[in-house]
Amino acid sequence: MTDPLVIFDLLLALGIVALAIASLSVRDRFAMIVLFIVFGLFSALAWVRLSAPDVALAEAAIGTGVTGALLLKTLHHLRFVESRTAITEAACAPVPLGVLLANAAFCGLITLGLAVAFLGAPSAGPGFDALVAEAMPASGVDHPVTGVLLNFRAYDTLMEVVVLLAAVIAVWQIERGLSDAPAPAMGEVWQGFARLVLPAIVVIGTYLLWVGAEAPGGAFQGGAVLAAVGLLLLLTRAYVPRPEHRGIARGAFVLGTGTFALVALMVAGGGRVAFEYPLDHAKTLILLIEGMVTISIAVTLAALFHGREPVALPKGGRDDT
């Protein structure tokens, strides 16, 4: 007798594939984004079914929430630009066949690589569970995922933080100037909603960061939830980025990477391998890194949502938004 949950899993898997196809084939850009967001929520559910609540939280917060907000913001921006320059959706040239084929080839190669990796992996082996469980006392935290991310494989996590930093640097290089797009007027109900949930988001984001030491949660999930505070503040126009705030923002962008690298260098300077934290201070160091990385992630994601370096350009400069 099979587990009744197998039926649920099959439906879930079918739903994910169907949503992926739908979001790629639908013509309306708004529908495309909405389908992508639903796709992300289903993926988060799939991660829960795979007993990976950490990944599920990250998928829900970053892959669905923040990415969805970024896509919707981009759509708003595109519509504003189109209304000014009279470029309509229909006037855009169709994608050349060569580009389509190249994309299909790349996607096929990635799928093939994943298949090879999946089929080549030891199928019935114990995996790294036993190794990680054995080494957990040396990690300074109680949650295996946090132990792996911040201690055993800290170098990978450092690179992830660097990727985010590189993204915001690129965005600030490309888009500059104070926003002159009209603020979306969303009414009093929305303002009240923002006032109500803002403090709750701060508590939940900090809780996710703190609980990461012993349960699912951590810097990326907490940072993404805290970034929602930035999104709410930007959308309600309670906070408008000013040129003189750029110094603070730059500091916040590099805070996580800087702290992470500094701790690694200091540990390495003490006659150890980088990221081989001294056991007495492991928990403190991990919490310090996670806290700083959380601030960086939150500020960086909010800055990516704003999507421009707030600098006062001289009149008659670049006339875009």
Next chain:
Amino acid sequence: MLEIVAASLIAAGTIFFVAGTVGLLRFPDIFCRLHALTKADGLGLALIALGVAILAATPGAVFRIAIIWFFVAVASATCSHLIARYARQSGARGQHD
């Protein structure tokens, strides 16, 4: 006994979700659809949350379920309001996008 109560609450909540989805698919315009969806889902979610809370082991879990219910209810009500507001304003300008 508690399991039976919880299961019937969750089942009742699911019926409301199904009814809301039928309304979303069958009703003619956006306002009717929103009406069906928000009413049904609000009650459906409350019933499911109540059923799950009965099964929850610790007071902390019950508290968390209550908080989740509250924020999801407030967020979905606000979203529906925003959708309806946008539909009314863009409809008044004769735009459908």
